[in-house]
Amino acid sequence: MSDIATALAGAIGADRVVTGGDAFERHRIDYWVLANLRAREGRLGPPPACVVRPRSTAEVQAVVRTAQQHGVAIVPYGGGSGVLGGAVAPGGAIVVDLTAMDALLDVNDLALTATAQAGLLGGEYERRIQARGYTTAHWPQSIDLASLGGLVATRSAGQFSTRYGNIEDLLLGLEAVLPSGEIVRVPAFPRSSTGPDLRQVFLGSEGTLGIVTEVTLKVFPLPEQRVFGSWAFPSMAAGLEAIRRFVRAGWRPPVVRLYDAVETARTFSQWAPEHSHLLLVVSEGPMAMVEAELTAVAAAAGDAVDCGPAPTGHWMEHRNQVPSWDFFFEKKMIVDTIEIAATWDKVTPLYDGVVSALHGVPGMVAASAHSSHSYLNGTNLYVTFAIFPPDFAKAEAGYLDAWTRVMETTMRLGGTIAHHHGIGRLRAPWLVQELGSAYPVLLALKRALDPANLMNPGALIAPR
Amino acid sequence: MSDIATALAGAIGADRVVTGGDAFERHRIDYWVLANLRAREGRLGPPPACVVRPRSTAEVQAVVRTAQQHGVAIVPYGGGSGVLGGAVAPGGAIVVDLTAMDALLDVNDLALTATAQAGLLGGEYERRIQARGYTTAHWPQSIDLASLGGLVATRSAGQFSTRYGNIEDLLLGLEAVLPSGEIVRVPAFPRSSTGPDLRQVFLGSEGTLGIVTEVTLKVFPLPEQRVFGSWAFPSMAAGLEAIRRFVRAGWRPPVVRLYDAVETARTFSQWAPEHSHLLLVVSEGPMAMVEAELTAVAAAAGDAVDCGPAPTGHWMEHRNQVPSWDFFFEKKMIVDTIEIAATWDKVTPLYDGVVSALHGVPGMVAASAHSSHSYLNGTNLYVTFAIFPPDFAKAEAGYLDAWTRVMETTMRLGGTIAHHHGIGRLRAPWLVQELGSAYPVLLALKRALDPANLMNPGALIAPR
Numbered sequence: 001m002s003d004i005a006t007a008l009a010g011a012i013g014a015d016r017v018v019t020g021g022d023a024f025e026r027h028r029i030d031y032w033v034l035a036n037l038r039a040r041e042g043r044l045g046p047p048p049a050c051v052v053r054p055r056s057t058a059e060v061q062a063v064v065r066t067a068q069q070h071g072v073a074i075v076p077y078g079g080g081s082g083v084l085g086g087a088v089a090p091g092g093a094i095v096v097d098l099t100a101m102d103a104l105l106d107v108n109d110l111a112l113t114a115t116a117q118a119g120l121l122g123g124e125y126e127r128r129i130q131a132r133g134y135t136t137a138h139w140p141q142s143i144d145l146a147s148l149g150g151l152v153a154t155r156s157a158g159q160f161s162t163r164y165g166n167i168e169d170l171l172l173g174l175e176a177v178l179p180s181g182e183i184v185r186v187p188a189f190p191r192s193s194t195g196p197d198l199r200q201v202f203l204g205s206e207g208t209l210g211i212v213t214e215v216t217l218k219v220f221p222l223p224e225q226r227v228f229g230s231w232a233f234p235s236m237a238a239g240l241e242a243i244r245r246f247v248r249a250g251w252r253p254p255v256v257r258l259y260d261a262v263e264t265a266r267t268f269s270q271w272a273p274e275h276s277h278l279l280l281v282v283s284e285g286p287m288a289m290v291e292a293e294l295t296a297v298a299a300a301a302g303d304a305v306d307c308g309p310a311p312t313g314h315w316m317e318h319r320n321q322v323p324s325w326d327f328f329f330e331k332k333m334i335v336d337t338i339e340i341a342a343t344w345d346k347v348t349p350l351y352d353g354v355v356s357a358l359h360g361v362p363g364m365v366a367a368s369a370h371s372s373h374s375y376l377n378g379t380n381l382y383v384t385f386a387i388f389p390p391d392f393a394k395a396e397a398g399y400l401d402a403w404t405r406v407m408e409t410t411m412r413l414g415g416t417i418a419h420h421h422g423i424g425r426l427r428a429p430w431l432v433q434e435l436g437s438a439y440p441v442l443l444a445l446k447r448a449l450d451p452a453n454l455m456n457p458g459a460l461i462a463p464r
Numbered sequence: 465m466s467d468i469a470t471a472l473a474g475a476i477g478a479d480r481v482v483t484g485g486d487a488f489e490r491h492r493i494d495y496w497v498l499a500n501l502r503a504r505e506g507r508l509g510p511p512p513a514c515v516v517r518p519r520s521t522a523e524v525q526a527v528v529r530t531a532q533q534h535g536v537a538i539v540p541y542g543g544g545s546g547v548l549g550g551a552v553a554p555g556g557a558i559v560v561d562l563t564a565m566d567a568l569l570d571v572n573d574l575a576l577t578a579t580a581q582a583g584l585l586g587g588e589y590e591r592r593i594q595a596r597g598y599t600t601a602h603w604p605q606s607i608d609l610a611s612l613g614g615l616v617a618t619r620s621a622g623q624f625s626t627r628y629g630n631i632e633d634l635l636l637g638l639e640a641v642l643p644s645g646e647i648v649r650v651p652a653f654p655r656s657s658t659g660p661d662l663r664q665v666f667l668g669s670e671g672t673l674g675i676v677t678e679v680t681l682k683v684f685p686l687p688e689q690r691v692f693g694s695w696a697f698p699s700m701a702a703g704l705e706a707i708r709r710f711v712r713a714g715w716r717p718p719v720v721r722l723y724d725a726v727e728t729a730r731t732f733s734q735w736a737p738e739h740s741h742l743l744l745v746v747s748e749g750p751m752a753m754v755e756a757e758l759t760a761v762a763a764a765a766g767d768a769v770d771c772g773p774a775p776t777g778h779w780m781e782h783r784n785q786v787p788s789w790d791f792f793f794e795k796k797m798i799v800d801t802i803e804i805a806a807t808w809d810k811v812t813p814l815y816d817g818v819v820s821a822l823h824g825v826p827g828m829v830a831a832s833a834h835s836s837h838s839y840l841n842g843t844n845l846y847v848t849f850a851i852f853p854p855d856f857a858k859a860e861a862g863y864l865d866a867w868t869r870v871m872e873t874t875m876r877l878g879g880t881i882a883h884h885h886g887i888g889r890l891r892a893p894w895l896v897q898e899l900g901s902a903y904p905v906l907l908a909l910k911r912a913l914d915p916a917n918l919m920n921p922g923a924l925i926a927p928r
Contacts, residue, residue: 108807108809110708110807110808110809111807111808111809111810111841111842112712112808112840112841113807113841154657155656155657155661156657157655157657166655168661172841178905182901182904183901184901184902184904184905185900185901185902186902187878188807188841189805189806189807189842189879189880190805190806190807190838190839190840190841190842190843190844191621191630191805191837191839191844191880191883191884192619192805192880192882192883193618193619193620193621193668193882193883193884193885193886193887194668194880194881194882194886194887194895194898194899195668195669195670195886195887195895195899195906195924196664196665196666196667196668196669196673196906196909197619197632197664197667197668198899198902198905198906200660200661200664201660201905201909202660203660203661204657204658204659204660204661205659205660206659209660218840218841220714220840221712221713223714224713244574248576248685249685249688249749249750250684250687250749250750250753251750251753285713285714286713286714286715286756286760288756288759288760289714289715289756289760291756292750292752292753292755292756295752296750296752296753341653341654341655341656342653342654343572343574343575343577343652343653343654344574344575344576345572345574345575346575373655374654375654375655376576376654376682376684377575377576377577377636377652377654377682378575378653378654379654380654380655414651415653416653416655416656416658417658418656418657418658419655419656419657420655420657421657422657422658422659423657423658423659431658431659434658435658435659435662436649437646437647437648437649438648438649438650438662440646440648441642441648441662441665441913442659442660442662444912444913445660445665445909445912447912448908448909448911448912449905449908460659
């Protein structure tokens with residue numbers, strides 16, 4: 001064992017420290033396609049020193065303090081579902097796997113809050129609170145793989161966000177271990193004006209400013225009614241315009257998803273007309289709310305083709321099924337998704353711009369997008385691309401070409417480069433331009449809390 | 465002129481620097497009752513060096529850089545409507561009055577955003593965007609007195625918050641001048657996951673981390689319909705329970721205000737039964753939404769007495785009228801309000817606790833509260849007290865006794881000490897306990913951005 005592994009074994013117990021074997025190997029990468037490709041091809045960099053599995057906040061604190069004493073980097077690791085390399089540890093680092101901290105600590109039936117340890121996976125958390133009659137109303141596609149702390153650390157969005165908001169709207173309180181080893185607790189209040197909201201330091205911090213160890217989230221009573229609808233539009237622009245109209249009028253159906261013609265044909269051809277762009281809507285809540293809402297959505301859809309509830313029901317059933325990366329690698333393909341967002345005035349040109357830019361990549365066989373999270377002011381685009389590289393040995397270059405085109409096109413057309421997957425290691429170089437004059441504020445925050453740069457170095461903030 | 469005034473005159477023009485006269489005197493205090501009492505009694509501390517009135521972000525930058533060169537403190541000053549002394553400058557400081565920066569820069573009809581300079585007052589901003597068919601949906605009682613930058617810097621809440629959210633939900637982008645003099649711009653996106661949300665550094669910063677110079681806010685189309693209702697309950701607990709029920713079911717009427725029996729008798733005795741606690745509700749939006757919402761509210765009100773639309777209409781007309789502090793001083797009284805909040809499980813004991821604690825202050829002639837901002841997880845209490853001190857020369861001691869009782873009772877009963885007025889100078893000593901283990905994070909942020917502690921020293925962060 002390395003010095004640091006020995007020290008950590010002394011601090012929290014040898015049984016909590018893993019330095020080899022399958023579990024160790026699994027923690028060398030997360031769900032980033034490029035890390036998976038490199039692993040498959042034996043091209044990963046030097047391994048981390050060890051994986052530790054603390055059982056308590058005190059043990060996380062002991063790990064952080066030990067790391068500080070030894071000047072060794074720390075990478076927090078939740079469910080490993082990040083898709084941007086945020087949890088891909090640099091050589092020699094300590095990977096802190098939080099999934100042994102998976103207790104549901106409290107459910108408050110009056111305050112409508114639940115408190116859990118940060119390593120609890122989202123799907124298991126949802127099952128436990130559903131048994132109490134509640135839902136978290138936060139349904140990222142990764143719900144069964146992602147830890148609650150990871151959802152907070154990456155600024156996650158859920159499929160029901162148009163009504164319930166995203167993780168920053170759902171997180172009421174938290175506990176975190178700072179890079180110094182100090183424990184910070186922010187209690188759950190309905191709302192405060194007690195200076196800057198300190199939860200925000202950790203929301204989106206991706207392990208660079210501390211380790212989230214406990215979260216208190218809103219819970220919602222399970223809805224009385226849930227009703228599905230779908231409408232087919234002749235263009236993305238027409239579908240986006242319909243969403244903009246009903247959102248502008250004040251309606252917020254939980255699920256609002258508009259697929260372009262490529263994705264509609266791929267998944268919903270059974271129900272939608274050829275070449276159409278399909279809008280799926282889920283409304284839920286008291287029946288009076290659902291009825292009024294769906295009537296308003298139908299009115300905003302105008303002369304779009306009503307395709308009934310079936311496509312939305314199909315999506316609800318299959319929404320979290322995705323093929324493995326290996327499935328594509330074996331076909332000599334590389335596939336990924338990129339989520340961006342823009343205000344309503346910019347989103348249609350952005351859609352056209354990124355799809356068109358992707359088609360310039362050699363071997364690009366499909367480039368498409370859907371909008372899946374709508375707001376008063378705009379919406380996101382969830383872009384999917386598939387490359388069948390002329391030479392698969394050069395797949396990585398094509399992949400980076402695709403990402404570069406989308407990032408640069410997004411910034412040129414006034415969008416934001418990340419809607420809900422975060423920054424990780426892949427997007428870090430582009431964050432400098434995205435934040436622009438505000439980037440030094442992020443750097444100041446980082447230096448203030450982690451002067452030795454030991455917390456997840458390379459993620460979020462690109463090395464100089 | 466002092467050296468600093470001369471230097472500032474050189475930097476931005478002598479006509480922008482005020483060192484005496486009525487305008488100067490007015491800027492020595494804000495709307496904090498104690499500052500007004502001290503001014504009336506000639507007990508203010510040493511005066512600031514000067515008041516400057518920059519016309520542009522570049523001039524704000526020049527002021528900040530000049531202040532840094534001379535090591536002189538800076539206090540940003542908007543409309544002067546803060547009620548906690550946040551803008552009461554220490555002796556020798558530079559007061560930066562931002563109200564000359566009052567341009568509405570842009571209204572985007574598709575993105576539903578408006579961008580304005582931070583010195584524009586809220587009421588004038590609302591009139592200008594209403595002329596374009598929009599509302600900001602942010603109606604603090606101080607709307608005609610408060611600047612947009614001040615609303616951001618204090619984490620303001622508006623009377624229509626239960627539907628539309630508070631300033632942190634409405635602010636999409638901003639520009640600020642950092643203590644270093646650097647200009648930071650955060651553009652308006654519907655939502656991003658690009659690291660910690662850097663707008664949050666300035667929301668609630670009360671001038672201690674920079675000067676907000678421009679804001680981009682959501683705007684909402686003027687509502688199709690607006691309908692009023694009111695119901696009288698036998699107790700605060702019963703009224704709070706009704707609110708909790710309809711909010712839990714998913715309804716969010718913009719205005720939800722529950723007055724205790726003291727306040728109901730004071731303002732609504734014409735309509736409400738004796739000893740009752742009156743709930744006012746405003747619903748607005750598409751007619752179908754309004755109808756469904758008011759039906760649900762009425763159902764949640766159960767067997768409360770329906771008092772019809774008139775009391776709510778009365779409140780809408782008179783809601784921003786408040787007597788001057790002098791009106792009370794002349795009666796030898798001191799009066800103030802304290803806004804706190806708690807989750808639903810804690811709010812009724814908190815109401816009982818603070819009202820009871822206030823009655824222990826010698827000369828307390830009235831202590832009452834209403835709830836005016838409700839959330840899924842809880843609500844606020846807007847406490848009003850009136851002291852007729854046995855000896856008016858000791859009014860300040862009685863006032864501080866009242867505040868101390870409410871702050872300590874609130875923390876003991878699990879509430880938050882500030883719902884929407886911020887911290888200022890009055891609450892700063894209690895913020896240490898309120899934030900607890902998170903307080904060092906605020907201090908780290910302060911040291912990182914303002915190492916010389918020149919930005920509004922004494923506000924938000926209490927001197928050691």
